[in-house]
Amino acid sequence: MAYRLRPEESIARGLRRVAKKELRSARNELRKASPPRDEAIHEARKSIKKVRAVVELVEADDGRGLGGCSRRLRNVNRTLSRLRDADAMLGMLTKLRQQHPPVFDEHTFARLRRRLSSHKHAAMEAAEDDGAWKRVDRALRTLRQDARRWRPRHRRFGALAAGVEVTYRRGRKALARAQKRQQADDFHEWRKHVKALWYQLRLVEGCSSEIRKDARALHQAETWLGDDHNLVVLCRELSKGTSLCDLERLRRAANRIQCELRRKAIARTGRIYRAEPGVFLRRVKRAWRAWQRQTSSRDTKRRRHAAA
Numbered sequence: 001m002a003y004r005l006r007p008e009e010s011i012a013r014g015l016r017r018v019a020k021k022e023l024r025s026a027r028n029e030l031r032k033a034s035p036p037r038d039e040a041i042h043e044a045r046k047s048i049k050k051v052r053a054v055v056e057l058v059e060a061d062d063g064r065g066l067g068g069c070s071r072r073l074r075n076v077n078r079t080l081s082r083l084r085d086a087d088a089m090l091g092m093l094t095k096l097r098q099q100h101p102p103v104f105d106e107h108t109f110a111r112l113r114r115r116l117s118s119h120k121h122a123a124m125e126a127a128e129d130d131g132a133w134k135r136v137d138r139a140l141r142t143l144r145q146d147a148r149r150w151r152p153r154h155r156r157f158g159a160l161a162a163g164v165e166v167t168y169r170r171g172r173k174a175l176a177r178a179q180k181r182q183q184a185d186d187f188h189e190w191r192k193h194v195k196a197l198w199y200q201l202r203l204v205e206g207c208s209s210e211i212r213k214d215a216r217a218l219h220q221a222e223t224w225l226g227d228d229h230n231l232v233v234l235c236r237e238l239s240k241g242t243s244l245c246d247l248e249r250l251r252r253a254a255n256r257i258q259c260e261l262r263r264k265a266i267a268r269t270g271r272i273y274r275a276e277p278g279v280f281l282r283r284v285k286r287a288w289r290a291w292q293r294q295t296s297s298r299d300t301k302r303r304r305h306a307a308a
Helices: 011-030 038-060 069-099 106-129 132-149 158-181 184-207 209-238 247-273 277-307
Strands: none
Touching: 011 038, 011 132, 011 158, 011 184, 038 069, 038 158, 038 184, 069 106, 069 132, 069 209, 069 247, 106 132, 106 209, 158 184, 158 247, 158 277, 184 209, 184 247, 184 277, 209 247, 209 277
16 A cells, blocks of 8 residues: 555545554564564664654644654654664665775775674664664554544645645755755755655655656655765764774765765755745645546546446
């Protein structure tokens, strides 16, 4: 079942449906093996981010029934992020080696892989010893039960309007700040808002090809910014042991890649973030209403045909 609202259901019901489905999916992934495998952690984390996007929509609309859900989702995500970051560093090390072979010789590359693998293993052991998986499982089960009570304040598109506008406005400001300061933390902050808007548009991407185009652009930009952040995390981790590799050469190579990733992300989303927040929101709203009218018209024709 897709992470998407259906034209024939109320938005409030649809938000609860997709949230419960993603929470169930996250829990099932993490219960497949003990401890969970890397892919399961990755998939569970994606589901949690989708649920957080739903919660942000309900919160922005002054909705009801959320009591403590944001905090519990953050705690679950924090546990998964520590482990995902450890795995992402290994992946980024391999990618860096492929794109810039002169950065590491074979011996250095093998030594760094052992170091990062050891770090990842230690993080997994710490989670296991700390009882993290039982806490995460309980939290996901409780969150899914609580999701039945989530209620946006408004009906129809009004249930989405405040959240989409807030996310878009924050992303626009974060982009301006990142472009001005050119700091890694600012691009990481922008990435969070890009990803949140992507998930929110995915909920309604069935309504028009234009919305689907925006969602694809945001996804691509978020992927590039994710690689940018993984490079930051990798360099930070490897700098803890100055004898591991030539850090200056590593930083120069990482900086070249990051500049290109950031440039592409800005170019890919430029068309989206040029619009004023109100203009962007009205465009999404028009597409949603047109989709509703088309669906209603098709349903009416089917009923008349069945009654004939």
